[in-house]
Amino acid sequence: MNIGIVGLGLIGGCLGLDLKAFGHRVYGVARRSHTCDQALAMQAVDVASTQLSDLRSCDLVFVCTPIATVVPIVEQLAQMLPAQTVITDVGSVKGALVDAATQHWPMFVGGHPMSGKSEAGIEAAQRNLFQGNAYVITPIDSQGSQTNGKAIALLENLISQLGSVLYHCTPSEHDRAVAWISHLPVMVSANLISAAINEPNETVQKLAQSLASSGFRDTSRVGGGNSELGLMMAKYNRDEVLRSLTRYQQEITATIEHLETENWSAITQTLDKTHQARPHFLNPA
Amino acid sequence: MNIGIVGLGLIGGCLGLDLKAFGHRVYGVARRSHTCDQALAMQAVDVASTQLSDLRSCDLVFVCTPIATVVPIVEQLAQMLPAQTVITDVGSVKGALVDAATQHWPMFVGGHPMSGKSEAGIEAAQRNLFQGNAYVITPIDSQGSQTNGKAIALLENLISQLGSVLYHCTPSEHDRAVAWISHLPVMVSANLISAAINEPNETVQKLAQSLASSGFRDTSRVGGGNSELGLMMAKYNRDEVLRSLTRYQQEITATIEHLETENWSAITQTLDKTHQARPHFLNPA
Numbered sequence: 001m002n003i004g005i006v007g008l009g010l011i012g013g014c015l016g017l018d019l020k021a022f023g024h025r026v027y028g029v030a031r032r033s034h035t036c037d038q039a040l041a042m043q044a045v046d047v048a049s050t051q052l053s054d055l056r057s058c059d060l061v062f063v064c065t066p067i068a069t070v071v072p073i074v075e076q077l078a079q080m081l082p083a084q085t086v087i088t089d090v091g092s093v094k095g096a097l098v099d100a101a102t103q104h105w106p107m108f109v110g111g112h113p114m115s116g117k118s119e120a121g122i123e124a125a126q127r128n129l130f131q132g133n134a135y136v137i138t139p140i141d142s143q144g145s146q147t148n149g150k151a152i153a154l155l156e157n158l159i160s161q162l163g164s165v166l167y168h169c170t171p172s173e174h175d176r177a178v179a180w181i182s183h184l185p186v187m188v189s190a191n192l193i194s195a196a197i198n199e200p201n202e203t204v205q206k207l208a209q210s211l212a213s214s215g216f217r218d219t220s221r222v223g224g225g226n227s228e229l230g231l232m233m234a235k236y237n238r239d240e241v242l243r244s245l246t247r248y249q250q251e252i253t254a255t256i257e258h259l260e261t262e263n264w265s266a267i268t269q270t271l272d273k274t275h276q277a278r279p280h281f282l283n284p285a
Numbered sequence: 286m287n288i289g290i291v292g293l294g295l296i297g298g299c300l301g302l303d304l305k306a307f308g309h310r311v312y313g314v315a316r317r318s319h320t321c322d323q324a325l326a327m328q329a330v331d332v333a334s335t336q337l338s339d340l341r342s343c344d345l346v347f348v349c350t351p352i353a354t355v356v357p358i359v360e361q362l363a364q365m366l367p368a369q370t371v372i373t374d375v376g377s378v379k380g381a382l383v384d385a386a387t388q389h390w391p392m393f394v395g396g397h398p399m400s401g402k403s404e405a406g407i408e409a410a411q412r413n414l415f416q417g418n419a420y421v422i423t424p425i426d427s428q429g430s431q432t433n434g435k436a437i438a439l440l441e442n443l444i445s446q447l448g449s450v451l452y453h454c455t456p457s458e459h460d461r462a463v464a465w466i467s468h469l470p471v472m473v474s475a476n477l478i479s480a481a482i483n484e485p486n487e488t489v490q491k492l493a494q495s496l497a498s499s500g501f502r503d504t505s506r507v508g509g510g511n512s513e514l515g516l517m518m519a520k521y522n523r524d525e526v527l528r529s530l531t532r533y534q535q536e537i538t539a540t541i542e543h544l545e546t547e548n549w550s551a552i553t554q555t556l557d558k559t560h561q562a563r564p565h566f567l568n569p570a
Contacts, residue, residue, distance in 0.1 A: 114496055134496050169492055177492040180481040185504035188477050191536040193559035196465045196566075198532060207454055207462040211399055211419050212566035218503040219470035224563030227556030234544060234552050242544045247483060249541060251476040252534050259519060259527045267519050271512030274478040278509025281481075281497035 002027065003158075004061035006052065006073055008039045011090050011113065012064035013125025015162075016044035021127065022161050027055055038122050053080050060086040060154055067091045067232045074101040074108060083107070086151040092178060093236040094138045094171035099145060107151045110138040110171060112178075113164060120226065128163065135164035138171045179240035181281065183233040187245055189223025190230065192216075287312065288443075289346035291337065291358055293324045296375050296398065297349035298410025300447075301329035306412065307446050312340055323407050338365050345371040345439055352376045352517045359386040359393060368392070371436040377463060378521040379423045379456035384430060392436045395423040395456060397463075398449060405511065413448065420449035423456045464525035466566065468518040472530055474508025475515065477501075 001024045005012045008030040016026045016039065028045035029052055030036050036048035047054070055061055055077070063073050070089045077087060088111045091097055098110035114134040117124060137155060139147035159166050169177070196216075199205045223230075234241055258266040286309045290297045293315040301311045305328065313330035314337055315321050321333035332339065340346055340362070348358050355374045362372060373396045376382055383395035399419040402409060422440060424432035444451050454462070481501075484490045508515075519526055543551040 114498055116499075133498070136496065167492065167495065169488070173486075173489050173492060176484070176486070176489045177496055180484060180489075180493040181497040181501040184480070185477060185500050187537075187540055188473055189504050190556055190559040191533060191540060192470060192473050193562050193566075194536045194555055195469070195529065195533040197558070197562045198536075199461070199465060201458075201461070203454070204458055204461045204465075207452065207458060208465045209565045209568065210452065211421065211462055212466040213399055213418065214401075215470050215507045216466040216566055218506045219474050220559075220563055220566065221503045222500045223556075223559050225560065227553060227560050230556040231549060231553050235547075235549060238544055238547070242541065244480065245537065245541055245544065248476060248480040249534070249537050251479045251483075252472075252530065252537060255472055255476060256527065256530055256534060259523055259530065262520075262523070264516060264520060268512060268516050270479055271475055271508075271515040273482070274475040274505075274509050275512050277478050277482045278505055280494045281478075281501055281505065283494065 001025070001060065002058045004029065004055035004058035005045065006055070006061060006063045006077075007065035008035050008044065008048075008122050009064060010117065010120050010122065010124050011115075011129075012062065013039065013042070013044045013122035014115075014127075014129040015062055015064065015090075017042070017125055017127050018130065018162055019158070020044070020046065027058055029055060035122060042122065042125065044122065044125055052076055056080060056082070058085055060088065060158065063087060063089040066228075067093060067097070067236050070097050071100045071104070075104045078104045081105075086148075086154050088137075088155050091236075092182065092233065094174045096236045098138055098140055098171045099142070102140060102145050102147065107148050109147055109151050109155050110140075111155060111159075112136045112138070112174065113162075115164075118225075130159075131163035133164055134167055135159045135162070136167045136169060136174055138169060138174050140171065175237050175240045176243075179237055179244045183237055183241045184244040184248060186222045186225070186230050186233060187241065188248065189220055191223070193220050193223050286310070286345065286443075287343045289314065289340035289343035290330065291340070291346060291348045291362075292350035293320050293329070293333070293407050294349060295402065295405050295407065295409050296400075296414075297347065298324065298327070298329045298407035299400075299412075299414040300347055300349065300375075302327070302410055302412050303415065303447055304443070305329070305331065312343055314340060320407060327407065327410065329407065329410055337361055341365060341367070343370055345373065345443065348372060348374040351513075352378060352382070352521050355382050356385045356389070360389045363389045366390075371433075371439050373422075373440050376521075377467065377518065379459045381521045383423055383425055383456045384427070387425060387430050387432065392433050394432055394436050394440050395425075396440060396444075397421045397423070397459065398447075400449075403510075415444075416448035418449055419452055420444045420447065421452045421454060421459055423454060423459050425456065460522050460525045461528075464522055464529045468522055468526045469529040469533060471507045471510070471515050471518060472526065473533065474505055476508070478505050478508050
């Protein structure tokens with residue numbers, strides 16, 4: 001199959017490495033020619049270009065650019081691709097993209113591979129990043145807009161080649177679920193750092209920094225990450241992030257009340273409940 | 286030196302293994318004789334007993350029992366140890382213990398080795414747990430109660446043998462600092478799980494559990510841990526946990542306001558600030 005990849009960053013690069021290894025011919029498009037050279041040198045693509053029009057011969061195109069640019073790129077591709085070409089994206093929000101993209105391109109399927117690593121850029125790309133991890137697709141079936149069945153089948157076939165575990169849901173179910181497990185944790189974690197650095201006593205501030213170990217390290221990790229990515233989650237999944245954060249605020253308020261009233265049995269109940277619940281979120285995909 | 290260890294759990298066991306290796310004679314006391322047998326079999330102690338009175342020949346005694354029992358055990362030891370014996374503890378709060386313990390025993394020094402692992406119990410004990418990690422001691426110098434200088438020197442000598450990095454501070458500085466980096470993260474993290482499991486839509490709840498990966502795993506880790514330990518932190522460091530959690534709640538409220546008003550520059554500012562601040566908390570001890 002001829003496969004296009006727009007945006008040769010970590011995810012685009014990893015898709016290219018795997019798909020080439022499975023025998024597909026991979027066409028990469030990046031904004032900068034330097035990135036094209038890197039992708040060619042790493043053998044993540046067969047052909048690299050800075051022009052979307054070079055994807056004309058592709059059967060399926062992955063759009064792997066930042067969330068804000070997905071719909072505009074689909075709109076541009078719609079001017080140049082043959083009608084049967086499937087377009088999909090890899091963005092971490094779906095509601096804000098899938099309807100709009102499907103209106104520009106009937107063969108669009110929203111997707112979200114739940115894989116990543118802390119390094120960014122094509123230089124961090126590797127084989128088998130998606131293996132064993134969840135890959136969500138979000139076909140729609142609303143008035144006037146319905147995801148094409150053949151497009152779904154073609155994408156599913158590639159996802160199975162990548163070794164991912166396939167999940168189907170609606171864009172809104174996806175966005176609500178990832179708000180809980182991915183976007184809310186970023187806000188929870190960032191505000192932990194934010195609060196800690198507000199400690200006005202300098203001795204305590206220095207001591208806290210020196211004594212911080214694995215507990216603080218783990219809880220603060222996603223809140224100390226890439227701020228652009230955090231902003232995109234907040235912006236494009238605003239309603240669900242707001243909903244989950246408001247629910248979270250109620251839990252924090254309740255804990256404060258329990259501490260104020262020394263309601264130790266309520267604190268114990270919460271901690272017992274969370275201890276029991278956490279393993280349900282650690283199932284292998 | 287003859288060294289006593291009361292409470293043969295993870296920390297007591299690790300202390301025993303290291304101190305024996307440095308040539309000290311280690312006397313262990315546990316509540317259950319089964320634990321004594323285990324400690325002897327693992328060579329974590331030279332002598333094991335269920336009787337505190339068997340520590341009479343010790344130069345220094347580590348009390349490694351849960352926070353709630355530290356002062357009562359010091360009180361009991363005070364009835365049977367020679368006056369020059371040093372007593373120290375390893376509890377993760379200090380304000381609630383150090384004054385009281387010092388009043389029972391003038392040769393008491395509060396201590397807190399900032400080391401641990403996820404497994405509990407003597408069966409998880411290992412060599413060199415303390416190596417390279419912070420070890421805080423909290424001598425006091427208040428009216429009527431002052432930590433003995435010789436007692437401090439003796440404990441410092443052992444801490445240096447363990448390879449730990451020594452910090453001195455007051456009990457209240459300690460409790461405020463660990464509230465930020467250890468106790469607040471537990472509350473922040475537990476409430477994340479607590480909020481997520483309240484999602485009423487069953488499809489979304491199941492999907493969230495299936496899609497959760499490293500971000501949720503890390504952010505929820507300390508909140509899904511041992512509930513008894515979390516309760517002890519809340520109970521014995523209540524004022525500082527309450528203070529830090531109230532400050533944290535203000536940050537969450539501000540983030541909610543920024544989301545509601547789509548104040549993206551404020552969200553960016555927070556995420557940039559936390560991205561820059563986090564490395565200060567990751568210094569090697």
